[in-house]
Amino acid sequence: MVILGLAVHYVQSIRLPRPLLAEEAGKLGFSEERAMGHLKVLTSFGPKPVGSENLDHALEYIVRVLESIKSKANSRVFMEIERFRAKPGRNRLQGGLFKGKTLAYADLSHVLVRLSSKHSDDAEDNAILVSSHVDTVFTSSGGGDCGSCVSSMLELVRALSNIAQGFKHSVVFLFNAGEEEGLDGAHSFITQHHWNSSIRAFIDLEAMGAGGKSKLFQAGPDKWLVDVFAQTARRPSANIVAQDVFQAGLIKSATDFQVYREIAGLSGLDFAYVENGAVYHTQNDAFKLVRAGSLQHLGDNILPFLVEVASSPELAHLGTSQSSKLEMVYFDVLGQYMVTFTRDFAKLLYSSVLIQSLLLFVGSMIRADQFSLPALLLAAFGVILFWIFSLSSAVAVAALLPRLCTYSVPYLAHPILAVGLFGAPAVFGGVIGHTLGYKLLRSYLVRSIPNSASVTAETEKFMFKAVFLMWLLVFGLGVWANAGSSYIAMAWLVIPSIAYGLKESSLSKHQAPRQLSSWTLLLGLPVPIVLTSDIFLSLPNVLISNLVRFDRHPGGGPPWVGNAVIAVMISAILCLSLSYLMPYIHRDPFVRSGAGVWISLSTIFIFLVSLSVVSYELVPAFTKDVARGTYVVHVIEANMDKLSSESYISVSFTTPGGLGKEVQSLAESGFTCGGTERPDFVTFGVRKGCEKPSDLDEDLWQGRPNLTILSDHTVGDQRTTSVLLKTMSSNRWSLSIDTDRIQALHVDIITDETEMLVPKDDIAGIDGVHVLQFASGKNGPHVFNIELVWQKGISAEKSSKELLKLRTDLNVLTPDAAKTLKLLPDFCTLFGKSTSPYTLAYLSRLSL
Template sequence: MLELARGISQWAHGFKNGVIFLFNTGEEEGLSGAHSFITQHPWSKTIRLAVDLEAMGVGGKSGIFQAGPHPWAIENFASAAKYPSGNVIAQDLFSAGVIKSATDFQVYKEVAGLSGLDFAFTDNGAVYHTKNDKLDLLKSGSLQHLGENMLAFLLRIASSPHLPKSKDMDKELKTGHDTAIFFDILGTYMIVYSQRFASMLHNSVILQSLLIWAASLFMGGSSATISLGLSCLSAILMLLFSISFSVFVAFIVPQISPSPVPYVANPLLVLGLFAAPALLGALTGQHLGYLILKKYLLNVYSKKKQLSSVIIADVVKLEAERWLYKAGFVQWLVLLIVGNYYKIGSSYLAVFWLVPPAFAYGLLEATLTPARLPKPLKLATLLMGLAVPILISSGTLIRLAGTIIGMAVRFDRNPGGAPEWLWNIIISIFIAVCICLTFIYVLSYVHLSGAKRSIILATSILFGLSLILILSGFIQPFTEDTARAVNVVHVVDASGRYGEKQDPLSYISLFSNTPGKLDKEVEQIKEGFTCGKDKVVDLVTFSVNYGCWTHDDTESGWSESDIPTLHVDSDTKGGERITRVSIDTKSSMRWSLAINTKEIEDFILKGDLEELIPYGNKTGVDGWHHIQFSGGKESPRKFELTLFWSVKTMPSADNVDRTVIQDQRPLLKLRTDVNRLTPKAERVLAKLPTWCSLFGKSTSPLTLAFLSSLPVNL
């Protein structure tokens, strides 16, 4: 951003619009930097367009994964950028919540009502939010790509006299009719068109396809209708078998491999582990459908007395092949209809996988009259029909697969809370679906090409070789650069249980957001760790459901004066119950607080008599109001929390069975973080294996964390 500021300053004398460079903090704590600027800074009222530069990795192209809602920004970027990169598919996935994250662009769009662009790197996402996210791993070409595109774009919009007015953008935000469909072609050219045009185009393609199919089935009669149904059955079997084969491997890999995700450092392994069985499954499913279809066609042609049995057998094979090819049309037509109905921008992909193959088939295969016998499907039909869709979609699908793999290291937000095989299944299903969608035309040709045995042999060898590589340890799941994300936290738990006074429990907690056990890491560290599902730690913003603990030598490096306090100053139990709690975070300037939404309807938080969170309209997540605070050296450490109980308040302790109280969650949970290394934690970090890297997300605990709580029964 500094280099961009330096670059555009050379042309600033010709600008008609100002450019503000905003360096935000507090994104991981809840987009607080962007929110503070938009809601408090006087300049925020002058902004007409927002551009967010993000990252989900340390390399690759910086592509657009969110744009709009007004199309002006993406249209100008497409025409100005030297090497435009971006795809509406990523936007659809992000908007649908497939990627569980948020960026500052969300604040600009939803709070400020702005339009704009959201960029991100995605390659090598395994190092994202780890201590390995460092400059020497950042690809210089990625920075150059972003810089050249952004410089050209900023110069254009800063000099433009036609920047849309805010009311125009608000109108488009409400209607959504002119939101943009966008995608790049090999990073050299970007196509952008409106949702209105997309609907017209898709409706036209759908209508023409349905008319052609209706005419074809009408002329072909019942046999054509049944043949179409059986060819569609082959496509369904293809999908089911492909997913089944791939998911089966995904399920057994954690059982036989040292790591549930052995491909993180070497993403190409997924080709052998998941793509190979998915392709075998697809071929098996389609072949089964082919046999059913061939049996039906054999029965139809056997009634034609003028043909010999030898000719009939050859004709049936050729006819079955053509129907399997046509099943691809139906598959993509269904996807286009569904996507068009729900106005999904990604449905543009279905147009490219439907129209060119259909055009090639009609052009090269010619219209066959009933008197003529079918001929083998031409190889030229495949080459002409698949060239355009492969050119358009291959790069996007490969990048998406890489992004999904990179997310594996931080997938389990509550470590140990998800099955080890779950992430493999997500990746395997994605790969299987991509193979079925894109290989359906090719596999129909395979049945008569004589290549089935070669394909089965090649994919089996690839699968077997991949298994050998991971089982032998020749390829490691993690490396020094692409490391496993772990956390080492010295936890001092002074929360007690159900409000009972207990001595603080002190231990070192080792856990990982990456699926898999920590036995290998613990074996190398050798500091008295024991691992299991019973090593649960409630760290307020998340819970460790599988981890490793050691209590050895954990009493030094902290004192009881560091433990935060939660003190009830008053508790009014009149018509409306109001409780005032004073919080002292002691030496901590960063803390996380959870308030029980079952008991508390609203609250007010003050720090140094300044109202930080006002009364009114509180929302909860998973039964808790969450507050995260991260301040500087001069930030307050003492706070006043006023709690407004809900109508369904809990009765007093005198009238409640003790066992009932034990089933209740606490009223407040507090975690305070201190950036201090205790002697034991320092020893553990020094012995951390080279394939591990500390998880660096700012909402994770620091190396010393204190836990406190306040019971419901005050």
Template sequence: MRKRTQPESSSSSSPASKSEPRATDEQIKTSSNDSIHVSSAKRSGLVWTVAFATLICASYGVYYYQYEHMPPPLTAEQAGRRGFSELEAMKHVKALTQLGPHAVGSDALDRALQYVLAASQKIKESKHWEADVEVDFFHAKSGANRVGTGVFKGKTLIYSDLNHIVLRILPKYASEAGENAILVSSHIDTVSAGEGAGDCSSCVAVMLELARVMSQWAHEFKNAVIFLFNTGEEEGLNGAHSFVTQHPWSTTIRVAVDLEAMGIGGRSALFQAGPNLWAVENFAAVAKYPSGQIIGQDLFASGVFGTATDFQVYTEVAGLSGLDFAYTDKSAVYHTKAIEACDSAFIYYAPFYLHPSWLNMHYNMVQSLVRFDRNPGGTPEWLGNVIFAVVIAVVSCLTLVYLLSYVHLSGAKGPIAFASFILVGLSIIMVSSGIIPPFSEETARAVNIVHIVDASGKFGGKQEPSSYIALYSATPGKLTKEVEQIKEGFVCGRDNVIDFVTSSMKYGCLTDDNSEGGWSQSDIPTIHVNSDTVDTEGNENERITQVSIDMKGAKRLTLAINAKEIEDFTFKVDSEELVPRDAKSSIYGWHIIEFSGGKNAASKFEIALYWAKNSTRAAGNSNGKEKQQPLVKLRTDFDRLTPKTERVLSKLPPWCSLFEGSISSQPLSFLNSLPVNF
């Protein structure tokens, strides 16, 4: 607190006291009657506005330097035998994407596996003479993945007939190195909706080029390095699970590094690590620019992203510590049919370029809003905008918290607030008028076009199944404009809710015009009750129902068991019990089973259902006023386009792109169910 001097008469004031400088923001004025007036010195609002604009420009400069300004890629000649060549890695990306979408069970995936195998053999042939390179084409047997946390809560993931490429590099004359290995992992398979340049042919390309480099100086290593090129990741992390539970090399791994993608460009970022800190600490000690996104791990663990990576298997199933890297630029076209044009700088992976990503978070949020509605029509159209606006406001306030007080005192509040309102108004006008379209090829609207053959409720084959085409979108909003351009007899609304087992279409567009071609009755999966008995030998008189399921040639099955009626179950594949009787978790009253496999995967399964004591059928307490849920419901998917689907796809507007997530249907889906009172 400043001490104020007592006022004196002008006659008694000395010249020195009159000329004494006052280092203060206040001016003290005295009058003849000794009254004091204190006024604050205000800085110019224009000065603060210019300072604020300078801060924005400087922030963009930092963003540009960290995200847009990329080092030039190196050729093989410039990199040398021990150097990483981005252009050589890009050749792998182009070769893999030219194969087209290569989902599990497809011919294209077989060709992709052969390409990676040939590249691995070439690395083995050109290695340093003091290094050992081993290549293993690993065929995994059937298994069950029951991670049970995050997005896999209440789910059992079953796989069969998966193939992986495993490459191990170690020094020839250090036998102990093979018992202490570092795992570098990514996946070859893609979704059926896209060629996978981003997710994750780019990761595979990085690993192949990195393996080539390491094979030239592995004789100096103290540890072996294992490169896992797995398949089945898009179907539920099945490739990583089959490797850590079945491959003999998995017991030698001490740390895991996972490479992933949630976009198709930019630099990689560390977004998950642990559980032990030493992996992060060692990375920080050697990385040139060590930093990461601390909030990413919490968001992934909460399931808010609705996705997961192989890193979850390595930490929860194998008990390893490690690092998980991904890049997120242009995430609006992630898992879509849009043109996946990767910047060459994607090759500069996180070991050299980790950076704080708050400046890029807003852009990524806008990109991810195109896949905001996991149950199409189930989310209010305004919710995504509100969430985005709140996050922007919070982050902006926290970022500028030290400047807001100065802005408040300076008198620049008015100009800044006025400019903000003007920008908001101009943005609304430009978007609503169509000057700036809401969607483009780079920020495409994610849509699904599925030919559905619905045999649910037709148990026993007494009624003909219904066939129709469904058009729906994970992007909130109506499809009126899209349907006007496509035509083909689509009718949109919320009247017909479609249950896809793992999700529901609460708003969409349907048409049954010319939808009878491209499928046959023999494709419809069957549910057969083999027996329904009561175990009288025990004290509880337990009821057990034996059910067999035939996928009829499909390579993907999604099955839901009513947890209110069934307290437990077992699941057999080729007479092998993959899921034993034990405590099962559920989500929204259902336990979900997802099966996927290769060309030679099993297609017939045996399920034993153990009824709950308070089931509606056993207790006779069914409420006739409520619609009774089925006992079992299922969906099988075929990666096949019917004539009607092809015609709709050919008319799809350029601002729309096919999207496929881990729970999405493929182009041809069959629905069936088993009622409680079968």
């Protein structure tokens, strides 16, 4: 099982195609050599947050490359290049990461390309969009996220510029800016640009790591796009399990796919790199980590797909749908073939299999001996004990690990250690639980079966059949939840059941029972292993990588929670995949002690070795490349009510766990570390970190924002307050509004000609707070008028509770913040995201 599983994982996720040189790919093919050349240049600019000169340089480079491609394009291909500067706008998504927020933007610049055939009169009426983002968080040069995507797009444009003469439709490429600030780039294009009405479908390219295979992890709702990808992709990598995990919120992230689906109602495909996920949004997301063959894999799949879609009349008939449901089931087999079917067909298939399985079980129980039903129930109880002991053993280790090690997640840089730390205890506990269930069942059968010679064989078979019940339950829950990934449970239920029927079924009640045949496993398990090994091995690795940014409110949860998530995941995968093998371990073919004892001793040994490695720090918990996510912020609090100020350095960590070695030097430098109720960064709060007062010089004080009440009046039972906000030199800010008192919001940009940013609209909040996030280019506005409409019946009297909380950010490293960064070891790296502050943040509050 292990060998086959690892081989499948290697073929499906690890093995990459050979990168093609420019001369090998030719004019019509995709060359990774050319794409990597673009990536090297784009990463050389450094971090490219919205409003930075680095982003301007990257966009200018993209335009230069596109102009060069245009000059060499096929004479029968019409290639249009456009720089697009978006008007101020606001984006209010209904679900996911940005629910309960208003995402506003201004002065965003994008680059667009449209390729069409000069010999097709109506080619521009219908288009497929290929979209990715040029901007990065302020901490990353974007080797993976998403320089790898943009570089691949440039090479796709080059190839298509020599192919598109036969297209019936056009292909639009969007190199957008603003994705990292709340998907603003995609929103501004799809709501403002004059090409938006021609878009019939889209591809979104993303990265939640650096390199590896570009995996399809969200798709639909239209079936045709998925079918075309399945037919044309040379090396498909796709699985609906990733979609189920992503949409369930286990991975806290969002992509432009949500905007195109929710705002425009388009059908599309969402691809992402997930290898090296621990470097996501840090300085380690660099060019050097993008493995050779990564970009070639993307190009080999996307290029033929685009050629087919742009040449097919079907594209023109794709409609829009506001439904959030993605109605396709899809998965690849060994990275060579794709299986696709609709949810409607899945319901029929899954329901049919479920009903037939239930009928078979009920029928077999009716025909069986009178002792069979109690025996099957006892066997099922044994499987329950198997799960309970396995999960509890792994979770117990997860809870103890922070007490035994310096860091709560000591395996982050070496994920294989998680197998020894959590997998070994899970197997050990599972063997104990299963053995208890086996002995209970055997003792019952000894009393119930006259022929004692057949007791061992009957015990094995009832324990084996109980696993069918387990998978039947898992399958039934998946069907009930309408999970597309229920095909996994179906495979583990149906194929072994058929093998069992072929090898184990008795033709007569008088036939003497025999031990389970090894051929039952050899026939029953290969297909489920091939279908699920890559998922079972990849998913824990992806979730372990996410531990770098697991703590969304630094220090806000127990240090063992992240470990518990990984422990439960690994334990559940082992319980599912090893369940059919467990009935075999109670045999005594060679030694008197049986296989269970030797398995138990082996797992104890593996666990103790792994625990020794992490507790004695024989390998580091973090490395320079797989570092601990860190916030270092120079905070200036400018209290508008008390007309006072405070300046300090705040250090906190997104990677869960206590404050370890990295804070020793901070403590020696005057930092106070431990629990704290501040600062409140509007979008999140630090619960445990380190702080140190910092001198406030005049230049920093001059950069503080200003909140001024322009008017506050009540007409009838309706109170309205107007506030003037001056953000000074900041182009990025977040404002939280108390929705217990405020029901509607209206924001104007104050310039020579006042522009509306947020129309007057009711606002909804999460936990009584609505957050307005704003980001703009370097020429964006700095003065805003905010009109607040109060809930009716609210008294006009003053209240001590803050009505507004404001954070303005500057991408400036102050001397004190720079000194703090030098105090931290190499394994601490700044982490950035749309809701986190830059290295200089001003905090203001306004009460009424």
